């Protein structure tokens with residue numbers, strides 16, 4: 001079974017990710033992992049921290065001579081900013097005078113809820129772990145999950161659909177998503193250049209006014225075989241697993257599979273994807289004229305592209321802060337401000353790709369099993385043959 005978790009504070013010494021359950025014999029391309037980490041750090045509207053951090057994955061275990069050995073894989077990402085925080089966030093008792101308190105909880109962050117829950121007198125420790133810096137650790141192991149899925153011909157990428165008030169309403173093809181992601185510079189990762197320019201203007205507006213923006217990204221998983229996930233039990237449904245995985249990312253407040261939201265307002269005849277038998281499909285000769293289901297019916301992948309959207313609330317830290325209360329005096333004050341991004345939709349899309357890849361890898365391993373890549377791929381080839389002969 002594929003399992004993973006992360007550890008580390010935003011300004012601590014390092015982030016750690018642990019993933020276990022991957023078969024032995026998977027080639028691990030460290031340049032690919034680092035490029036994925038770079039992609040998460042890009043985007044127009046990012047704050048100063050992105051200039052300090054240049055994430056690089058340091059693999060500590062589970063990979064030797066360039067391949068997985070079937071043991072737990074642990075990855076460390078150094079926090080370059082740690083040198084500036086060693087005294088204010090020490091592991092030992094340190095000097096309390098150097099502690100950087102977060103004196104007033106910031107609306108939209110975990111600050112107040114976390115301080116109440118853990119009985120902290122202010123929000124420093126809450127911010128440190130609730131921060132989306134954590135998502136970098138997920139991207140490092142998500143990249144390994146992507147390398148695993150590639151062995152089956154599955155690719156996972158994202159693009160931005162909405163930033164602020166600008167939305168791309170047409171469905172973007174896989175080829176355009178590939179093209180958009182091949183660019184050497186990531187602005188807003190929108191496949192429509194005109195819309196991307198308007199999105200940039202939206203970010204410029206909030207940069208001027210001290211406000212922030214949210215938006216919508218779409219993750220697309222290409223060439224996923226039918227049969228991942230199952231309707232047989234509620235917690236094994238692929239749609240439920242993907243929704244939880246994407247919703248677990250910081251600031252994601254809604255998740256949509258395929259045309260999920262619009263479908264709720266439409267008639268069934270306009271929504272459900274009619275079935276044909278045209279031949280030419282990657283896995284079977286069954287065909288569809290459209291993909292409103294986003295590649296999943298009854299909690300099972302149906303062989304079409306999987307499309308999952310994440311809706312992000314606007315960034316919570318505002319340069320012109322909202323009203324809050326001082327933790328010590330309980331007097332009204334402006335919320336604390338700490339260096340921040342104003343728009344992170346492309347980066348959130350990259351983190352969501354990782355969560356989708358890890359979820360699909362988990363379901364693929366449940367379906368095909370195997371302790372070595374040879375065994376897993378042999379099982380997969382047998383299943384593909386079964387589908388062809390269906």
Ligand SMILES: Cc1cc2nc3c(=O)[nH]c(=O)nc-3n(C[C@H](O)[C@H](O)[C@H](O)COP(=O)(O)O)c2cc1C
Nearest residue numbers: 108109132250251252315316317340341344347348
């Ligand atoms: C990649 C990424 C980067 C983020 N960067 C920031 C940031 O610099 N400042 C900020 O206030 N929020 C940032 N956020 C959003 C916060 O992490 C999020 O609003 C906060 O955790 C509360 O959201 P939650 O209720 O979903 O956890 C970022 C989110 C993501 C996905």
